[in-house]
Amino acid sequence: MSDPKGKAAGSPDGAVPKAVVNRLSLYLRELQHLVRDGRETTSSNQLGRVLGFTDAQVRKDLAYFGHFGYPGIGYRCDELIRAIRKILGTNQQWPMAMVGVGNLGRALLGYKGFQQQGFRIVAAFDSDPHKMGSVIEGVQVYHLDSLPEITATNRIRLGIIAVPAAAAQAAADSLVAVGVEGILNFAPVTIALPEHVNLVGVDLAIELEQLSFAVANRGSAKSESAPKHSNEMD
Amino acid sequence: MSDPKGKAAGSPDGAVPKAVVNRLSLYLRELQHLVRDGRETTSSNQLGRVLGFTDAQVRKDLAYFGHFGYPGIGYRCDELIRAIRKILGTNQQWPMAMVGVGNLGRALLGYKGFQQQGFRIVAAFDSDPHKMGSVIEGVQVYHLDSLPEITATNRIRLGIIAVPAAAAQAAADSLVAVGVEGILNFAPVTIALPEHVNLVGVDLAIELEQLSFAVANRGSAKSESAPKHSNEMD
DNA sequence: TAGATTGTTAATCGATTAACAATC
DNA sequence: TAGATTGTTAATCGATTAACAATC
DSSP: OOSTTSOOOSOOSSOBOHHHHHHHHHHHHHHHHHHHTTOOEEOHHHHHHHHTOOHHHHHHHHHTTOOOOBTTTBEEHHHHHHHHHHHHTTTSOEEEEEEOOSHHHHHHHTOHHHHHTTEEEEEEEOSOTTTTTOEETTEEEEOGGGHHHHHHHHTOOEEEEOSOHHHHHHHHHHHHHTTOOEEEEOSSSOEEOOTTSEEEEOOHHHHHHHHHHHHHTTTOEEOOSOSSEESSOO | OOSTTSOOOSOOSSOEEHHHHHHHHHHHHHHHHHHHTTOOEEOHHHHHHHHTOOHHHHHHHHHTTOOOOBTTTBEEHHHHHHHHHHHHTTTSOEEEEEEOOSHHHHHHHTOHHHHHTTEEEEEEEOSOTTTTTOEETTEEEEOGGGHHHHHHHHTOOEEEEOSOHHHHHHHHHHHHHTTOOEEEEOSSSOEEOOTTSEEEEOOHHHHHHHHHHHHHTTTOBOOOSOSSEESSOO
């Protein structure tokens, strides 16, 4: 059921480029749409065409992790979804801590897309006394002092930073101190972390700058992947 | 003043890789922090060290666009900031339209980081009659029917999509129809656009998946750039 | 001058693509 | 069987890095 053809999933032989992992997420998202549309199988060609990649790239990406397809047939959507979720680690639930409950933080507390992929914000933290003790979008807001206790009892391994830039490094340090292993940072600032803690940064202004560059310099930017359409710039 | 050494900025000879433009934004952000800290000059070495790149990469990236440094000295922060802003197109104001005023849309309407870099959301659109006509974070919410008029009178060239996945393609089509040239899409779905319209996609669940992969497969992911720290994964 | 640092070239490294035997 | 599509290898392409003359 979980290993349809007896191949191991999620145990890459060597190092996996970040770009590959990112495309894996795109394949997963696309597969979930295909299933919702009633499709049973797909192919590297179809997947690539929709996302703007070559079929060879799709197959190569998947080959990092195992053999998931059937020659002559393609890929069974439900099987490939299960395999990719296992690889990405989203076949399990990830309880998370949110630091910073401003505009953006509140929006993220209510964002449905997280839960659908296995992520759940179980506690929020803020230094504003007015917010402490309140419940926002069903999530309790605590003082940062409670971080050690809450992370321990909830086995929290991932954190989100949505504080102002000036407070981001301190927030990261607090998360690291309680053993958090991965941080999604929305503050527009470079954060320094120990080697063993993973960081993904999302700077919304920077995303817009990529767009203004492309629009202001029409055609002088090298299209890195997608022909007509794309998502998540790679 | 704007061209300190008589070199052209923002006119790359050939095609510029997307990754280069992304790093340009990181350099800009770092330079702005340096200036705030009172630094007058910096070097490719310092810039690279903080961001986790080699000094050669920093110099090569900048060399796509001109000569901005002084041998033996380095880069004057204020000059380089001006040059990069010109390259990215953020030396001008970008009025924008926001489609979708849910949780995320509202948060983005109030996000200060946009304005600081020259982006301003001047109008929002939603299909919910309860929201139409209201003013959120100082931004008027209109019916989509008003899109052509509002984009024309405000010379809007960039749009943000923050609607549910199922409505995203239609929202994109509407923006394209009124001549928008660049779209920042937050809906977790692949969007198809004509060649000439630029797209940047931000899928928050996918960002978290990159993190869960790294945490669940500790050490088997190839660190693409930064050694100890980094941001905006490239 | 000596020291520092740029811009750029050539070498290296890594990622993408084309092609094809194996398979269903 | 013929047709389709995989997994994988080798070839191509592109991006990063090291090295260094030129410059301040």
